[in-house]
Amino acid sequence: MIEINNLTIKITETSILKDVSLSISENKIVGLIAPNGTGKTTFLKSIAGLVSKKGKVLLNSCDLIENRSMYLKQIFFVESNENIYSNLTAMDHLEYIKSTWESAVNITEVLASLGMEKYKAIPIKKLSLGMKQHVLIAMYVVSDAPVLLLDEPMNGLDPASLTIVNNLLVELKERGKIIIFSSHNLSNINEICDEFLFMHNEKLVLVKANTHNIQEIYDEFYIKGAQ
Numbered sequence: 001m002i003e004i005n006n007l008t009i010k011i012t013e014t015s016i017l018k019d020v021s022l023s024i025s026e027n028k029i030v031g032l033i034a035p036n037g038t039g040k041t042t043f044l045k046s047i048a049g050l051v052s053k054k055g056k057v058l059l060n061s062c063d064l065i066e067n068r069s070m071y072l073k074q075i076f077f078v079e080s081n082e083n084i085y086s087n088l089t090a091m092d093h094l095e096y097i098k099s100t101w102e103s104a105v106n107i108t109e110v111l112a113s114l115g116m117e118k119y120k121a122i123p124i125k126k127l128s129l130g131m132k133q134h135v136l137i138a139m140y141v142v143s144d145a146p147v148l149l150l151d152e153p154m155n156g157l158d159p160a161s162l163t164i165v166n167n168l169l170v171e172l173k174e175r176g177k178i179i180i181f182s183s184h185n186l187s188n189i190n191e192i193c194d195e196f197l198f199m200h201n202e203k204l205v206l207v208k209a210n211t212h213n214i215q216e217i218y219d220e221f222y223i224k225g226a227q
């Protein structure tokens with residue numbers, strides 16, 4: 001369970017969230033939606049303890065300040081594939097994560113599920129954008145962390161890879177994870193998410209999928225609302 005209590009985030013003069021409280025339970029894929037520059041990345045970074053905030057975020061009742069190592073072990077977040085080590089290989093990254101997160105996930109199976117066997121031993125700097133994105137997603141799967149925060153994970157994926165990654169996320173959800181991912185692809189969010197999390201007017205609005213039309217809410221908040 002993620003419990004967010006009175007969360008306020010401000011970067012220099014930019015107010016991202018003001019006094020937001022909500023909770024997200026296990027077995028959920030949540031799509032984080034907002035126009036460019038609203039603060040999706042900043043919000044994900046704040047849960048990961050990478051930007052300063054007011055208020056509390058609890059992961060399975062664990063607080064970052066009170067028990068930092070336990071909190072961080074419950075979460076996996078890498079902002080983008082630009083944040084992985086260019087001289088190391090996919091295998092290096094996956095072995096490091098398996099050991100740090102004390103995960104029982106089988107790396108060979110993850111490599112196979114994402115079709116990465118051929119380039120698992122090549123330095124990241126020699127990989128294409130889509131291949132690097134596969135490495136990043138494999139890192140999330142191998143971490144086996146209960147809370148997975150992904151910032152635009154589908155960027156650079158071809159349609160076949162998108163289907164594979166969608167299926168992987170659904171499989172992870174069925175193993176009890178909470179997955180929050182930001183995306184501008186509303187149809188993909190609509191396809192795999194259980195809940196939509198809109199950032200609007202410095203608040204987070206959580207909407208259950210299948211009860212509302214995602215495009216209508218988007219238009220209401222960001223198109224009509226901006227006129």
Ligand SMILES: Nc1ncnc2c1ncn2[C@@H]1O[C@H](COP(=O)(O)OP(=O)(O)OP(=O)(O)O)[C@@H](O)[C@H]1O
Nearest residue numbers: 011012014016034035036037038039040041042043
């Ligand atoms: N390090 C920083 N210093 C100052 N301002 C920042 C910093 N990082 C982000 N911001 C500002 O915070 C706001 C939110 O940025 P953020 O990257 O979180 O938005 P986003 O919703 O993820 O955008 P996008 O969809 O374009 O990726 C923007 O106004 C941005 O300029």
